[in-house]
Amino acid sequence: MATITHKLMLSTTEDNLVGEVKVRQADDETQLFEVTVLENGTIKNFAGLKPFFCLMAREVTGQGVSEEPVTSYDDTKGTLKYTLSANAMQMVGRNEAYFSFRKELTNGAWAEQFSTKSFYYTVEKSIYTQPFKDSNYWFTFKELYRLFNDYIDSGKLTWEDFMDSESDSWKNFIKQNREIIESIDPGGVVLTELIDARKPEDKASFNNLARRLDFTDQTTLVANSAAQYNTDPRTKFIAHRGHEAVCPENTMKAFELAFLAGYDGIETDAQRSADGIWYCFHDDTVDRMTNGTGVFTDLTSAQINQLIIDAGNGVSVYPGERIPTLESCLSYCKKVGLYPQIELKKFTNDSDLESFCNLMKKYGFNNNQGTILCNYTAAPGLRNYWPEAFLTVFYTNTPEFDKHVFSNTPYTAVGIEQSLLLSDISVLDKYKSKGVRVGTYTITQSLYESVKNLGLDFIGGNVVE
Structure with a gap:
């Protein structure tokens, strides 16, 4: 089984909000906590000390006290890797744990020098840990599985077709194999749970359990993956079109995964439908990313709402995504605390600018709580409707550009494309020396090392690939 890595930033001085970390019982030796230790926001050197994984006791049952030495670590770089054992998964539900750093005394005892604050992870039940783990169960279960698939294959039916239209056949199958079924699953509890496991709460059902597990594993891999890169509190990490490296761009799932990954904000593109609804979409046409065709701004909201995203990274893991409205994006950002960078792709009249500004103001994204990305030539029109709007203007090397920036410094940042900045x-100094915020965009993982120490106010891109 493949190793699932959970990248965690754990502090010794501040509460640890690591997001949702889930593991399944019986997956021991496959779940890895890859930890960077921080103290007051900077990497903590624990040279000369031995790290221990410590699982706290559960208040109600008293279960769960466990301490295990960590064998893989780089003390000078403040990093460690701990592979979860069966002891770490003994309790189903929410578990509280921390890492302790200890010095060995002359008598062989260990004395704690410091520890991280607690963090939490969830252990989920596994079919392999149910109380019928014996050779007879495995034989009969495999036999039942073979018979069931033979039954479906004989009629060339999919699972969904089988359940929707072949209820008589299903009853027939149960009758013919009742003895096997009752021997391993009295009351049909296991079979019912397997079917129910395909459908997460508040989400559409997956075609099969394997796809649901792929979805869960991918989401787990994403969690906190960006946080490991950004240890400079001055710099906002902005996920380009959401977390497009692992999910179709400019979708609600891309925004959710950016939040899980530890990005500070998301960048997205705003376009208006033919009937005046703002959406998050980049291209001029819908052809590349959806199952439809046509110029985006020529389509009504009713037409856009019918489109399905069928292209992009991770589309097989996250199928069926739709084009989100800008309002749903802003509402989510406000709810979870993401910083939105909204690029105004195109507008045709002042009515477009007014409605766009009103939507941003509705969710309180002013005073640099959020920003509008635009060409500096569009800035005066936006400021007519929203004087205190915080704008990030795309850099151009002209006197007119500098004049605009320096006359609106409190409400303006400069976005410099990475190739221009690095050349x-x-x-950078020209603007920073006069108090203007500066950032860069289209940064990939390979380019990150070139810009991470420049003191930028934001870095936009997909650093986690």
């Missing part, structure tokens, strides 16, 4: 670093 002339002095442009």
Whole structure:
């Protein structure tokens, strides 16, 4: 079984909000906590000390006291890797744990020098830990599985077709194999749970359990993956079109995964439908990303709402995504605390600018709580409707550009495309020295090392690939 890595940033001084970390019982030796230890926001060197994984006792049952030495770590870099054992998964439900750093005394005892604050992870039940784990069960279960698939294959039916239209056949199958079924699953509890496991709460059912597990594993892999890169509190990490590296771009799932990954904000593109509804979509046409065709701004909201995203990274893991409205994006950002960078792709009249500004104001994204990305030539029109709007203007090397920026410094940031920035670093000092916020975008993982120490106010891109 493949190793699932959970990348965690754990502090010794601040509460640890690691997001949702889930593991399944019986998956011991496959779940890895890859930890960076922090103290007051900086990496903590624990040279000369031995790390221990400590599982806290559960208040009600008293179960769960466990301490295990960590064998893989780099003490000078403040990192460690701990593979969860069966002891770490003994309790189903929410578990509280921490890492302790200890010094060995002359008598062989260990004395704790410091520890991380607690963090939480959830252990879920596994079919392999149910109380029928014996050779007879495995034989009969495999036999039942073979018979069931033979039954479906004989009629060339999918599972959904079988359940929807072949209830008589289903009853026949049960009757013919009742003895096997009752020997391993009295009352049909296991079979019912397997079917129910395909459908998460508040989500559509997956075609099969394997696809549901792929979805869960991918989401787990994403959690906190960006947080490991950004240890500079001055810099906002912005996920380009959401977390498009693992999920179709500019979808609600891409925004949710950006939040799980530890990004500070998301960048998305705003376009208006023919009947005046703002959406998150990048291209001029819907052809590349959806099952439809046509110019985006020529389509009504009713037409756009029918489109299904059928392209992009991870589309097989996250199928059926739709084009989200800008309002749903802003509402989610406000709810979870993501910083939105909204690029105004195109507008045709002042009515477009007014409705766009009103939507941003509705969710309180002013005073640099959020920003509008635009060309500086569009800025005056936006400021007519929203004087205190915080704008990030795309850099151009012209006197007119500088005049606009320096006359609106409190409400303006400069966004410099990475190739322009790296070709002339002095442009950064020109603006930073006068109090103008500066950031860069289209940064990939390979380019990150070149910009991470420049003191930028934001870095936009997909650092986690």
